[in-house]
Amino acid sequence: MKVGLNKRKSFVLLLVLLLLFAVINNLQMINLFKISDDFYVSYEEINSVNEDKMFGNIVNLSLQEDEVKTGQEKSNEAEIVFKLFGFIPVKKVKVKLLPEEEVYVGGMPVGLTLQTEGAVVVSDTIVDSETASVTKNKFFKNGDLIKEINGKKIESLNDIDIALQDNKDKVNVLFQRNNDEKSIDIELIKDKNGNNKLGLWVRDDVSGVGTLTFVKKDSGEFGALGHAVTNNQNENVLPMVEGELFSCSLVNIEKGEKNKPGELRCVFVQKNKQGIITKNTKVGIYGILNVDETLVDQNRHARLGGRLSVKPGKAKIISSVSGISEEYDIEIIKTNFQSKCDDKSLVIKVTDKRLLELTGGIVQGMSGSPIMQNGKVVGAVTHVFVSDPTKGYGVYSDWMLEQMSE
Numbered sequence: 001m002k003v004g005l006n007k008r009k010s011f012v013l014l015l016v017l018l019l020l021f022a023v024i025n026n027l028q029m030i031n032l033f034k035i036s037d038d039f040y041v042s043y044e045e046i047n048s049v050n051e052d053k054m055f056g057n058i059v060n061l062s063l064q065e066d067e068v069k070t071g072q073e074k075s076n077e078a079e080i081v082f083k084l085f086g087f088i089p090v091k092k093v094k095v096k097l098l099p100e101e102e103v104y105v106g107g108m109p110v111g112l113t114l115q116t117e118g119a120v121v122v123s124d125t126i127v128d129s130e131t132a133s134v135t136k137n138k139f140f141k142n143g144d145l146i147k148e149i150n151g152k153k154i155e156s157l158n159d160i161d162i163a164l165q166d167n168k169d170k171v172n173v174l175f176q177r178n179n180d181e182k183s184i185d186i187e188l189i190k191d192k193n194g195n196n197k198l199g200l201w202v203r204d205d206v207s208g209v210g211t212l213t214f215v216k217k218d219s220g221e222f223g224a225l226g227h228a229v230t231n232n233q234n235e236n237v238l239p240m241v242e243g244e245l246f247s248c249s250l251v252n253i254e255k256g257e258k259n260k261p262g263e264l265r266c267v268f269v270q271k272n273k274q275g276i277i278t279k280n281t282k283v284g285i286y287g288i289l290n291v292d293e294t295l296v297d298q299n300r301h302a303r304l305g306g307r308l309s310v311k312p313g314k315a316k317i318i319s320s321v322s323g324i325s326e327e328y329d330i331e332i333i334k335t336n337f338q339s340k341c342d343d344k345s346l347v348i349k350v351t352d353k354r355l356l357e358l359t360g361g362i363v364q365g366m367s368g369s370p371i372m373q374n375g376k377v378v379g380a381v382t383h384v385f386v387s388d389p390t391k392g393y394g395v396y397s398d399w400m401l402e403q404m405s406e
Contacts, residue, residue: 036340040095103217119203161195222245222287313331315330370397
């Protein structure tokens with residue numbers, strides 16, 4: 001008995017020593033403990049990771065596929081096992097296999113409108129219509145989302161008027177700020193016709209411009225923007241009821257400078273509707289596009305690449321800032337091993353002289369521009385560095401694919 005127990009202890013101790021040795025001598029190995037479950041990967045990416053020793057010289061990955069069939073459809077899920085020296089498992093993660101089908105590659109500017117789930121406060125002042133006086137309100141901040149008045153759900157500006165009709169002096173307002181709900185009783189004011197008013201500037205929709213990232217060929221499902229539509233006061237995802245996507249025209253480019261982000265000036269007409277928006281998420285907007293020649297270049301298509309295929313080095317972004325869809329050289333400076341969905345997966349730098357001449361680097365409106373590496377769509381541009389417009393962030397395309405599929 002004691003001999004067997006001692007053997008087990010010795011084996012465990014040996015494993016611990018081997019693991020400690022591995023970590024000390026292979027700093028890259030630490031990254032495997034940062035990686036999340038349920039990301040997308042392909043067979044060739046697993047082979048490439050092992051060849052390039054992404055997680056160190058003594059770590060190999062093996063893919064154990066679990067094919068699930070439902071009727072005529074096939075859904076492939078798998079498990080990646082990280083092994084030391086090819087036989088000691090140290091971590092297992094669940095993954096999904098990337099679709100083999102190609103997608104249409106975006107790069108075209110799009111206009112968008114979202115109807116919010118509530119009314120957004122756009123000014124932190126109270127306006128008295130009778131006296132024309134403007135005062136700072138004590139309760140609300142720009143970006144607060146009014147959700148209920150006296151228990152009645154608010155989905156539009158008209159809902160506010162209806163909720164105020166039957167009240168005389170005060171109402172209870174439930175609103176959201178930075179993902180926290182707050183409730184407050186406030187006094188109403190009267191307009192010149194004697195109607196009850198909150199006295200706040202609010203809106204029930206938002207509009208803006210971004211860039212299309214990719215479109216599925218078979219279904220017309222699209223991903224765009226790469227980051228959330230927010231209320232401009234914080235990074236919180238703006239709750240939405242519905243939205244629409246439009247083709248738009250580039251009329252001017254305000255070049256980016258240090259401490260002064262540039263901007264694509266675009267116009268769109270709401271009769272030129274090209275699709276519907278069904279989701280606003282931390283890593284982009286999603287919906288269904290009417291696939292035609294207006295927004296989609298059907299001659300430009302590629303496969304999606306997973307995060308394990310993205311490496312620091314040369315890459316491209318696709319953009320239509322010149323008036324036509326073109327490729328521009330960039331460098332991927334850093335890739336992050338993310339355990340949670342985030343729109344800052346990559347750090348990139350624009351190196352293409354043509355793009356630098358046109359825009360100064362990355363400007364507002366370019367969010368969603370596809371990032372290409374080794375012929376695959378591996379991400380999308382999301383943010384610009386205010387201190388250096390040639391640099392910015394990108395998001396992995398598999399984060400976007402995951403949000404699209406949920």
